[in-house]
Amino acid sequence: MSSAEANPMRPYLGRLAGIEDIAAGIKLFQVEMTGPEGQAAFSEYKPGQFAFVSAFGAGEAPFGITSTPRRGSLVEFAIAALGHVTNTLHSLEVGDPVGVRGPLGNWFPMEEIKGRDIVILGGGIGGAPLRPVVHTILDNRVDYGHVTILWAARSPDLLVFTEEFDDWRATPDLDVHVTVDRGEEGWTGNVGLITQLLEQVNPSTENTVAITCGPPIMIHFAFLTLGKLGFNPEQSLTTLEARMHCGIGKCGRCNMGEKFVCTDGPVFWQSDIVGFLEGLL
Amino acid sequence: MKVTTLDALRSWLDTVVGEYDVVAPRDVDGHVLYRPVATSGEIVFSYERPELSVKDYLLPATEVLLRVEKRGGEVTVEENLADRGQVIFGVRPCDAHGPATIDALFLEQEPPDTYYSHHRARTVLIGMACPQLWEGCFCTSVGGAPDDATHLDVLLRRVDGGFAVDTVTEKGAKLIAGLCVEERDGAPDAPTTEGEAVPVMPPDAWRPLFGDNIWMRHGERCLSCRICTYVCPTCRCFDVADRVVEQGAGITRIERIRVWDACTSTNYRRAAGGHNSRPTKPVRLRNRSFCKFRYYPEDYGPLGCVGCGRCIVSCPVDIDITEVLQDVAERSGR
Missing domain, CATH: 2.40.30.10 (Translation factors)
Known part of the structure; x- marks a missing residue:
């Protein structure tokens, strides 16, 4: 049958x-x-x-x-x-x-955010789902405003897609800032949390969308720091990760209250998440 | 009313076993359980509430989803779907309410679950009304009744000298076409439903209680043994894993299996890297309670509880869902 x-x-x-x-x-x-x-x-x-x-x-x-x-x-x-x-x-x-x-799952609203400046915050392997965002911007450069990429990891050897940085940096009106929590011998770049780097870079909030992905604790503090810089929850996006076994809303594993990472997300505006009964932190 | 005798019912059931997989209440070492039967002689006709629900026959505790064969670099994948029809006999009304609840998610939410849909389509439910509420039962507080025919295909009710037969669905009528019945005056006795109703607050009332100390009070003594979800007719969480069943001579045979899981287990939310977003017993009990009375009805419609009371009688530390419901009602000031 x-x-x-x-x-x-x-x-x-x-x-x-x-x-x-x-x-x-x-x-x-x-x-x-x-x-x-x-x-x-x-x-x-x-x-x-x-x-x-x-x-x-x-x-x-x-x-x-x-x-x-x-x-x-x-x-x-x-x-x-x-x-x-x-x-x-x-x-x-x-x-x-x-x-x-x-x-x-759903996706980053790349159509909806056309014409806006974009701040991208990637922490560790959280950079993986952000790379297609970067590629979409690069391949449709005129559709988006100024782009600020903040890329971080616990240590230099955990930074992902570093070999693409030259390509990203060669793009007009696009900055790439990199930091690591802990440096190591030979590391000459920034040392410190991505939130400290974010405060230093201090991007304008005007007509800007922030997109972040990383471990839950990083997303939590990234949202706090964005808030401190004047970003409101309606202009910050993230994608969440949870343990799951079906991806289609049945297995029960990834709920945050009555919402599911798999079918309601994984991409959420911060303003959606603040209304959820339960977080993933 | 239409009435059949025990003898007529038995001889009819003996014709059904040839054609269908038949599951019915059986005495297994002193425990009444819904189990496959080969003859009507194995069936228990007088019983209270079987210790486990019929969930296992529609959403099996362990089910092979796919059979995968790896031959060198080549892979073939086959779906595993049963061929025969299935009759579950002697289903208590609450145990028919269970799959009706799961239907709201597994059938009605896109995409439907292939395996569950298949089991539902191949299954006929022959119910047996309860004469009363058993220990821990509160079906009447959550939209059910000991003689509720709603989610069944046929309902039997005990009367003098046999069983009154109510045909509920077309599917049921077709199945029992060969059952010997006679018309008789009168009606079956109504079941006794003594006892106080359990207050069930609407989903809205739950939200403000997310941070309440109710969860600490009831959840602190939880042992994370998961028996409450195991016996529950509506708990549907599952895990998926692969097991290698045969390996050798360049061929590997693999089964992708689905197994029941429980949000009350310690590692349910432990993600890769070790982070656990529901690390304590109270927050896990809270999720199970909220799932049944807020999330499930909010997301899919029906309450996630049929009032069978199995979690109450099974819990080794006497966590009682009706006491949780009482507390929720009191805290809501209603």
């Missing part, structure tokens, strides 16, 4: 077309969708959406998609080796099969 409708728990098949070390314990996986259904599903997806990646035999886990379809058909994920599924993914090689279920 087969189901009449597509089974939302069934992954599309893919193959690892590229694997790259991008930071300590973090790899970039490039997935080539191998079947027509998977190719169709991932022919269009938006910055901020996520997908479940299967390492068959170990399980599946959700990850923010870190690529844009405009830049190619390979679907990219930046994944830190932290648990069973992610460590198994890290043991795979180019050519190995994987499964991908998605794209899922």
Whole structure:
């Protein structure tokens, strides 16, 4: 017996077309969708959406998609080796099969924020779902105003997508500021929290949207600091991460009160989140 | 009323077992449980509330979702869906109310769950009314009744010399077409529903109580054993994992399984990296309570509680959901 409708728990098949070390314990996986259904599903997806990646035999886990379809058909994920599924993914090689279920969730309102200045705050692997935001701006530069990127990590070896900084910096009217919580030998850049850097840079709030992603504690303090600089909750966006097992609102895992990260998000305005009964901190 | 005798019911059930997977109350080492039966002789016809609900047969505690075969670099994925119809016999009205609650999320919210939809479509529920409320029961406070036929396909009620038969749905009528019944005057006795109603506050009343000390008071002694969610007809949280069932000669066979999970467990919210956003027992009990009486009705319509009372009689430290409801009502000043 087969189901009449597509089974939302069934992954599309893919193959690892590229694997790259991008930071300590973090790899970039490039997935080539191998079947027509998977190719169709991932022919269009938006910055901020996520997908479940299967390492068959170990399980599946959700990850923010870190690529844009405009830049190619390979679907990219930046994944830190932290648990069973992610460590198994890290043991795979180019050519190995994987499964991908998605794209899922909502996305950054890139259309709605056209014409505005943008401040991007990325903490650690939280930079992964922000990279498609940066790429969308770069590929449609005239659509957005001044762009300030603040990029941070606990230590220099955990900074992601550093090899793209030159490309980002070569873009007109776009600044990139980098900081680490703890420096190390040879590090000549900023040392300090991303919130301290944010206060130093002190971006104008006028016609500006702030977009942040990082660990829950960073998002919490980023919002506080943005507030201190005059940003109101209607002009700050974030994307949240939670443990989840379905991505379609059934498994119960990622609720924040009556809201779900998977189906109501993962992208939220700060003004939405303040009304939620429960946070993720 | 239409009445059938126990003998007629038994011989009819013996014809059903050939055609359907039949699940019915059975005595398992002194515990009455809904279990698969091969003959009507295994069925218990006089029982209180089976110790577990019928949830296991619609949203199984462990269910193989996909069978994956890896042959070198090639992968094939097959869905695992049962072929046969299923009849669950002797379902208490609250246990039919359970799947009706899960329907609101698993069938009615897009996208529907493939496996649950499949089990629902292949299943007929033959109910057995309760003559009274059992220990801990409060179905009448949450929209049910001991003889509520609403979510059943057929309802049986005990009468002198047999059972009154109410056909509720087309599906039920088709199934019991071969059951011998006779027309008789009168009606079955109404069940006794003595006892005080439990106050159930509307979802709005809950929000201001999120930070109340009710949760500390009831949740502090919780053991995180999760029996409340295990026995609950409406708790639907699940986890998904892979297990390797066979490996060798270049072939790996994998099952992707779904298993029940519980928001009352210690690590439910522990994310990669170790952060746990619901680190204490009171906040986990609060989530379970809010889910049933605020989030579920807000998001999907029905209350997440059918009043079966199983969590009350199962809890090793006597956490009582009706006491929580009492406190919520008192704190709301209503």
